[in-house]
Amino acid sequence: MRSPHSSFLIPHPSREGDHAITQRLDGEVVVITGAGRGQGAAEAKLFAEHGARVVLTGVREDEGHAVAKDLGDQGLFLTHDVTDAAGWQQIVSAGLDSFGRIDALVNNAALWRAAPIEEDTEENLQRLLRVNLVGPFLGIQAVVPAKRATGDGGSIVNISSTAGLVGIPGHASYGATKFGLRGLTKSAALDLAQHRIRVNSVHPGAIDTPMVSGVLGVDAGQRDVPNVPLRRIGRPEEVAELVHYLVSDASAYVTGAEFAIDGGSTAQ
Ligand SMILES: NC(=O)c1ccc[n+]([C@@H]2O[C@H](COP(=O)([O-])OP(=O)(O)OC[C@H]3O[C@@H](n4cnc5c(N)ncnc54)[C@H](O)[C@@H]3O)[C@@H](O)[C@H]2O)c1
Numbered sequence: 001m002r003s004p005h006s007s008f009l010i011p012h013p014s015r016e017g018d019h020a021i022t023q024r025l026d027g028e029v030v031v032i033t034g035a036g037r038g039q040g041a042a043e044a045k046l047f048a049e050h051g052a053r054v055v056l057t058g059v060r061e062d063e064g065h066a067v068a069k070d071l072g073d074q075g076l077f078l079t080h081d082v083t084d085a086a087g088w089q090q091i092v093s094a095g096l097d098s099f100g101r102i103d104a105l106v107n108n109a110a111l112w113r114a115a116p117i118e119e120d121t122e123e124n125l126q127r128l129l130r131v132n133l134v135g136p137f138l139g140i141q142a143v144v145p146a147k148r149a150t151g152d153g154g155s156i157v158n159i160s161s162t163a164g165l166v167g168i169p170g171h172a173s174y175g176a177t178k179f180g181l182r183g184l185t186k187s188a189a190l191d192l193a194q195h196r197i198r199v200n201s202v203h204p205g206a207i208d209t210p211m212v213s214g215v216l217g218v219d220a221g222q223r224d225v226p227n228v229p230l231r232r233i234g235r236p237e238e239v240a241e242l243v244h245y246l247v248s249d250a251s252a253y254v255t256g257a258e259f260a261i262d263g264g265s266t267a268q
Pocket residue numbers: 033034035036037038039040057058059060080081082083107108109110111112131159160161162203204205206207208209210211212236
């Protein structure tokens with residue numbers, strides 16, 4: 001079946017014939033959700049440095065526009081709540097109109113609310129499920145037709161958490177969403193492998209972003225964080241490097257996999 005997006009397609013310059021093993025992203029278009037700050041913003045900047053054009057989405061308009069502005073012609077910010085299914089179609093259309101193709105999606109946006117199970121609420125669980133799990137589900141469904149239309153495969157990276165690998169006290173709701181995202185990743189990877197669309201999950205430990213830095217009371221440079229083997233929390237730029245690998249053709253044989261980036265925390 002001819003894709004409704006095929007008329008927009010611009011050939012990918014580096015994907016004729018065999019895949020080159022490269023972390024360059026020249027000619028690639030990446031959608032990042034929740035990209036106005038934290039890890040999403042770090043990823044947008046890093047990908048642009050490697051030649052990508054980036055569709056940044058999110059609900060924090062001022063921050064999103066500011067990051068996109070720094071990227072010049074390589075950045076486009078669109079206001080979007082990841083739970084809005086119709087809005088996802090507009091993201092894909094706008095991305096195709098502006099940049100001609102979509103190669104990768106980073107499902108980065110999420111909410112974090114910690115509460116012991118006895119104090120947690122169904123309302124909290126439902127809200128976290130919508131943003132942290134339904135949002136990525138809708139995103140994958142929205143971008144896959146555009147990726148398939150390129151015939152070049154592509155990459156989807158779902159940002160889970162160490163709370164999606166192990167139980168963490170006070171994280172029943174958040175952990176349920178992040179374990180769910182890990183499961184969604186593996187099944188989607190199997191469904192989409194036939195189209196050479198790879199799907200992987202990334203599991204950060206404590207990272208110095210607005211999501212947790214105020215709560216943890218430590219900064220990224222601080223030494224002696226005793227429960228982390230590497231004795232510090234991580235930086236958003238370090239997560240961006242891992243996500244960059246997974247978005248790029250350097251990871252062409254990697255799908256359905258999970259990557260902890262946690263200073264060794266889950267190895268204990
Ligand atoms: N910071 C950490 O320690 C840590 C640890 C493990 C996992 N993570 C995960 O890393 C990812 C990035 O988080 P971060 O650390 O950069 O935190 P952050 O709070 O700085 O970034 C999250 C972004 O998601 C956006 N967002 C929230 N709800 C949204 C919605 N409904 N629609 C669109 N955007 C929405 C926020 O506005 C924000 O821009 C998240 O998936 C988070 O769960 C973070």
